[in-house]
Amino acid sequence: MRSFNRHRLLPAMAVFAALATLAPFALSQAPVPVPTAPSLPPTTQSQPTPEDLGDSLFAHQRYQAAIEAYKKGPRDSATIWNKTGIAYQMMFNMQDATHCYQTSFRLDPRNASVVNNLGTVYDSLKQYRSAERMYRKALKLDPRSATILKNLGTNLLSQHQYKKGWEVYQTALAIDPHIFENTDSPRVENPSSHQERGAMNYYMAKGCVRAGMNDRAIEYLRMALNEGFTTPRKIAADSEFNNLRGIPAFEQLLAAQGAR
Numbered sequence: 001m002r003s004f005n006r007h008r009l010l011p012a013m014a015v016f017a018a019l020a021t022l023a024p025f026a027l028s029q030a031p032v033p034v035p036t037a038p039s040l041p042p043t044t045q046s047q048p049t050p051e052d053l054g055d056s057l058f059a060h061q062r063y064q065a066a067i068e069a070y071k072k073g074p075r076d077s078a079t080i081w082n083k084t085g086i087a088y089q090m091m092f093n094m095q096d097a098t099h100c101y102q103t104s105f106r107l108d109p110r111n112a113s114v115v116n117n118l119g120t121v122y123d124s125l126k127q128y129r130s131a132e133r134m135y136r137k138a139l140k141l142d143p144r145s146a147t148i149l150k151n152l153g154t155n156l157l158s159q160h161q162y163k164k165g166w167e168v169y170q171t172a173l174a175i176d177p178h179i180f181e182n183t184d185s186p187r188v189e190n191p192s193s194h195q196e197r198g199a200m201n202y203y204m205a206k207g208c209v210r211a212g213m214n215d216r217a218i219e220y221l222r223m224a225l226n227e228g229f230t231t232p233r234k235i236a237a238d239s240e241f242n243n244l245r246g247i248p249a250f251e252q253l254l255a256a257q258g259a260r
Contacts, residue, residue, distance in 0.1 A: 198229025
């Protein structure tokens with residue numbers, strides 16, 4: 001089975017995949033190795049499988065068409081059920097997405113990716129405690145997944161558990177310093193309140209500073225300020241942002257916001 005090709009997918013986080021704005025939750029594919037295909041005569045061209053066709057349609061954001069293609073694939077493939085669930089979720093059809101993920105999980109109960117994706121459904125429905133249980137269950141299967149850890153951290157921030165969420169973010173960063181800029185997977189935006197989004201953006205900014213992504217950190221701080229979560233004085237007093245001092249964009253941000 002093939003996982004989605006990063007270069008063919010929409011530039012994620014910008015929503016369920018293309019939004020890159022508000023601390024979204026990352027969906028994930030099962031890391032299934034690609035089997036070696038038998039050699040074919042030079043004059044013979046292999047036909048794309050339903051999964052291949054579905055992947056191509058998905059890459060062009062034709063999610064319903066991708067679903068129809070996946071339905072023609074093997075019904076006992078956990079990977080195809082997972083991909084079908086992602087396509088449904090990209091259309092915000094959480095009921096069918098949940099059904100597909102649950103079917104995938106029954107076929108492959110050791111697949112942390114599917115459990116993670118179930119967590120993103122619950123987060124989208126604001127069922128944060130259920131989502132948290134899914135992420136923790138997924139981490140038991142794959143304890144070093146920076147994606148799942150990042151999702152758990154964002155989930156904890158949604159529950160106003162800011163210290164715990166930040167601690168989980170730091171663990172994710174220790175595993176993958178680039179997790180806050182990783183666009184390999186489709187993402188789902190968290191439909192939370194302004195205050196919750198402000199908190200997420202504030203702690204995302206901390207994570208970006210740790211990863212050396214200063215420009216992105218400043219943008220997250222700008223959103224946190226606009227959403228009323230913090231103030232220029234609090235940011236200036238937070239030692240986590242010391243590395244931003246002296247950067248013109250950072251100083252201008254604090255000066256402009258302080259003048260309001």
